[in-house]
Structure formats: C-alpha cells, structure tokens
Amino acid sequence: MDFDELGTTERVLTLLGLLQQRQVWTGPELADRLGVTPRTVRRDIERLRTLGYPVHASHGVGGGYQLGRGQDLPPLLLDDEEAIVTAVSLLLGVNGAVAGTGDAALRALAKLDRVLPTRLRHEVRALSGAVESFDGGRTPVDPDVLMTLARACRDEVEACFDYPSRGEVRGRRVEPYRVVASDRRWYLLAYDLDRDDWRTFRVDRMTEVAARTWRFRPRPAPDAATYVQESVSSRVYQHRARFLIHASADVVRAQIPAGAAVVRARGTERCEILSGADNLDRIIAYVLLLGHDFEVLDPPELGILCRTMAQRLLAAGAATGQGGEDG
Known part of the structure; x- marks a missing residue:
C-alpha cells in the first residue's frame, strides 16, 4: 500500500466518522471538513457504499448525504469516549444489571477487547467500578x-x-x-x-x-x-426427580426459573421436567403449584409419596367439609 492509498483510507474513515456524528451533511460541508473537492467526496461515498455502508443522497433544500440503516451490520467507527462508554455498558450487561443480556454482552465485550487500545483499558475499569445496580442480579464476579x-x-x-x-x-x-x-x-x-x-x-x-x-x-x-443447566439443577441435591407435565415446554419454562429445573419438550403439548431436591415433599408441592396434570417418571419412591400426599389432601378436604356443616 503506498502513501496515496493510506491517505485515501484515512480520509474515508474520517468521512465515515462525520456521517456517524450528524444526520445530514451537504457535499460542500464534507468537502470543507475533509479539505478535498466535492468530486472527491462523491468518490469516497461510493467507497463506503462498496464496504457495505448505506449512504443515501438527497437533493434540494435540506438535502445532502445521510448514513442509513442496512440489512447487514457494517463495522462501527468509535472514538475513545464512545469506546469507553460501550465497554462499560457491556460490562454492566455482563454482570446482570440488564436482564437477559449477559451472554450477548460477554460475546460483544470479547470482540471489543480484541481491538480496544491499551490506553483505554484502565479508564473502562475505573468507570465500570463506579457504577452499580440496585437490582441484586447475578453473584458478582471480577x-x-x-x-x-x-x-x-x-x-x-x-x-x-x-x-x-x-x-x-x-x-x-x-x-x-x-x-x-x-x-x-x-x-x-x-x-x-x-x-x-x-x-x-x-x-x-x-x-x-x-x-x-x-x-x-x-x-x-x-x-x-x-449441560450447565442440567449440572446446576441436580448435582447439589440428594435426589433427582423427573416428571412428565401435560403442558407445552414454552408454558412450563415461563413458570420455572432456569436454575431450578431442566425442561425438555415432549411433543407440542407435553414436556419433561428434570430437577434436584433434598426433600421430595417440596418438589412435589412445587410441581403441584404449576397447575398442570403430571406423571411421575423417576424415582419410584416419588410415586408412592404422591399417593401418600393425595390421601393426606383428601383427608384434609373431608375434615374441612365436615367441620363446615351446620348441626
């Protein structure tokens, strides 16, 4: 690459930065900022379009060049301040300040880390340490x-x-x-x-x-x-329990925290729950509260316990009915 090409590349990146800063620029404005002719600006606009940036041009009063939205996501050009804010925001997502963003935030942060200049790392660290969330979120990690x-x-x-x-x-x-x-x-x-x-x-x-x-x-x-979900939901408990639930997996997943049980679809109208428990009575009560018909799959003693609990509930219901009659 010769010096002319280096100059062109630098100018095109500067042009991209300008287009990202403001909604509309006229050709003369861009030419003045870049120190080139309007014809050169037009050529550089075409270079950006070739790279995947949808730059729109409009004529008349209020017209000019505008960076639009494309079907694909082209690379973003961030200055130091924008890079720092982006990294800090991703760190907050990683640590659970934004619900449901952890995995995506960590993937994006790993990509940003590949290109983040060393001089900015200490600033990112300092700013992220100064921001907290009132929501408990995940267990804090470094x-x-x-x-x-x-x-x-x-x-x-x-x-x-x-x-x-x-x-x-x-x-x-x-x-x-x-x-x-x-x-x-x-x-x-x-x-x-x-x-x-x-x-x-x-x-x-x-x-x-x-x-x-x-x-x-x-x-x-x-x-x-x-793998992690199955390991976490069962390894620390004395018992492993499996149930067949007469409801769709989507419905049951919305009722059970991901860390409490693994939900596997069994067709469109049923699903299987795998969970761990130290006390089988509690896990039966929890499944009952889901409000769906269910069958016990494992362990065998869980079925016996269900019948025992059913008898207790029937007896309690019968006693309540008798006590409520007028003499």
Missing part, C-alpha cells in the same frame, strides 16, 4: 476474570485456576469451551485435563485465574447451556 476466560475460549488456549473441592482448594487445568450465564451466576464449561472429563465451574469461586499459551484442538462438546 470482570477481568470473565474476560480472561472469554479470551481463552475464543483463542482456544488452556486455562488454569484454583478451585474449592471437598473442602480443599486445588489447582485445575482445563480446556475452556464456553462461559455460560444463568439467572444467578456465571459458569465455565471446560474439559478438565486432570480428570479427563467435562466439568462445570462457578466463576465466582475461581481464584488465580490465568490463560496459558498452550493451544488445544477443540473436542466434540456437549451443548454448553444444556
């Missing part, structure tokens, strides 16, 4: 830890960290696959190299997190969100 894990997933490099297990903090060495957000916490799905199996880790419990330089070849992996 944004730097999230970014380290997201980069390791993106770059396919091993990660290491200390993690508590059975009352002892141990070093773990993993191939990170995905960072997954639940309604309460952040998790890492990774292949544990020392245990030779897939594992789920809570990000807020990790310490001494670091990405290594050793690259790995990605393995065939389970669906990250499903």
